Amino acid sequence: MFLKHMSSATPPGVAYSRHTETIDKGIRHLATRAEIAKIFQEAQNRLVLQASDLSLSSIADMVATSAIDVRPEFQRRERWTNAQASALIESFLLNIPVPPVYLAEEDFGKYAVIDGKQRITAIHNFMKEKMRLTNLRRFNEIEGHEYDELPPELQNALRVRPYIRVVTLLRQSDPITKYEVFHRLNSGGEPLNAQEIRNVIYRGKLNDLTIELSKNKFLRQQLKIKDDRSNAYRTMQDVEYVLRFFTLEESWNNFGGDFRVSMDEYMEKHRNPKDSFIKRQTEIFRKSIDACESIFGDNSFKRFDRGQWRNQSLGALYDAQMISLSALAPQQISRLERHKDDIIAEYKKLFADSEFDASIRQSTNTPTRLTYRIEKTTDCLLKFV
Numbered sequence: 001m002f003l004k005h006m007s008s009a010t011p012p013g014v015a016y017s018r019h020t021e022t023i024d025k026g027i028r029h030l031a032t033r034a035e036i037a038k039i040f041q042e043a044q045n046r047l048v049l050q051a052s053d054l055s056l057s058s059i060a061d062m063v064a065t066s067a068i069d070v071r072p073e074f075q076r077r078e079r080w081t082n083a084q085a086s087a088l089i090e091s092f093l094l095n096i097p098v099p100p101v102y103l104a105e106e107d108f109g110k111y112a113v114i115d116g117k118q119r120i121t122a123i124h125n126f127m128k129e130k131m132r133l134t135n136l137r138r139f140n141e142i143e144g145h146e147y148d149e150l151p152p153e154l155q156n157a158l159r160v161r162p163y164i165r166v167v168t169l170l171r172q173s174d175p176i177t178k179y180e181v182f183h184r185l186n187s188g189g190e191p192l193n194a195q196e197i198r199n200v201i202y203r204g205k206l207n208d209l210t211i212e213l214s215k216n217k218f219l220r221q222q223l224k225i226k227d228d229r230s231n232a233y234r235t236m237q238d239v240e241y242v243l244r245f246f247t248l249e250e251s252w253n254n255f256g257g258d259f260r261v262s263m264d265e266y267m268e269k270h271r272n273p274k275d276s277f278i279k280r281q282t283e284i285f286r287k288s289i290d291a292c293e294s295i296f297g298d299n300s301f302k303r304f305d306r307g308q309w310r311n312q313s314l315g316a317l318y319d320a321q322m323i324s325l326s327a328l329a330p331q332q333i334s335r336l337e338r339h340k341d342d343i344i345a346e347y348k349k350l351f352a353d354s355e356f357d358a359s360i361r362q363s364t365n366t367p368t369r370l371t372y373r374i375e376k377t378t379d380c381l382l383k384f385v
Contacts, residue, residue: 050170051100053162056092059120060127062111068103069112070121079234083135085122090136092163093154100165111168119164127158194260195240202267209278210246213285214238218293222301222313243267244315245288245322246281252323252374255367284326291325291333295340296347303360304351316360319370320377327378332385339384346380 062068091098101116113120125131130146142150147158199207214220219241223232232238244259247266256262270277292300300321301313325333336343350356356376359369 050168052166052168054164054166055158055160055162056123056127056164057159059164059166060124063120063124064128067109067111068120069106069110070117070124080118080122082131084118085125085131086133086135087137088119088122089126089133089158090139092158093139093142098164100167102167102169104169105171107171114169123164193235194263195236195243198243198264198267199236199239202264202271204271205278206267206270206273209281210239210242213242213282216286216289218289218300221298224313241315241318242285244319245285245326246270248319248323248370249284249326252319252370255370257365257367259365287330287333288322288326291328291336292321294337295325295333295343296321297340299344303357304348314360316364316370316373320360320373323374324378324381328381328385336381336384343381343384346383347377350376350380 059068063070088098098119099116101119102114103111104114106112122131126133127147130148133142133145136143142154147155150158199211214236215238220233220238223238223241224230225233225238228234240263243263243266247259247263248255250266251262299309301315301318303310303312303314303317328336353376356373359373359376363369
């Protein structure tokens, strides 16, 4: 049949070649099918699941006794308002279906939240922490009530009735797949920002370090992080600032023009470094942030405009000051500290430079502007070393 449909002008050698290619493709296709089947079978064995329906009281008790860890490091930080939490409780009482939550068994009797952190936290807060219901849409009669103030029938229902499905990834599940589940589940609701995604995808010793260093008191002060409800904390801006410094400290003179890409690449490259690397990064970050505090004080990372310091930290000024100071030796920083008033007076003059002002406010990702603001800050500091 194959030869019958060929033109008589087709050379015999070409006909054989084409026929062989057809056979080869068939073999490759069969091999690919076998590989696909193998991948499918392996995927079935990577996750071992257990599903159960629990009452709100059971969920709250598990959080209260730390059986459920609602704050694993790979999880996003708190985002729900009291109104959102109240809407969830209202849904339970109105018998409106609620999506399941996903847990990962970390140890026997210990679970981390993979998906449903905000729901689980809301349940715990209402059942245990005297949270008052607010902004209810349909069940207005219980507006302002705490759990203990509800009629007994409602209390009993919340305490006993199995309202929520809990799917648990058991310990024998593959760890990589567990985090893939987290990423895919969380990308369906409120989108994760870039740092939240890094916090999952590049988990490891470096990620743990950025989280630990983000607790720096002065950094949090400058980012206006007062507590866990602060926006910069909930969106992990503090952690991203630490990573931003590490990324630029390594290669700011070769910056490619995209902070997101550069920080992703840095996380991937140094995901699980040696202890010596961790020690070095810890020391240089702390040295630089401490120097910013001792020299620029409360005006660190802030713009001088119209005779006063603006009450907002700029990432671009954070770059310039942190990177400039990171390159100096401790004895040089000590000399700068003795001249900090003179440095501040000199630094204010930079903001009259239209090019410097543009470098911290417009197209700050541009390599030339990054270089300009760092070099001008460095030149200012070196006058007093």
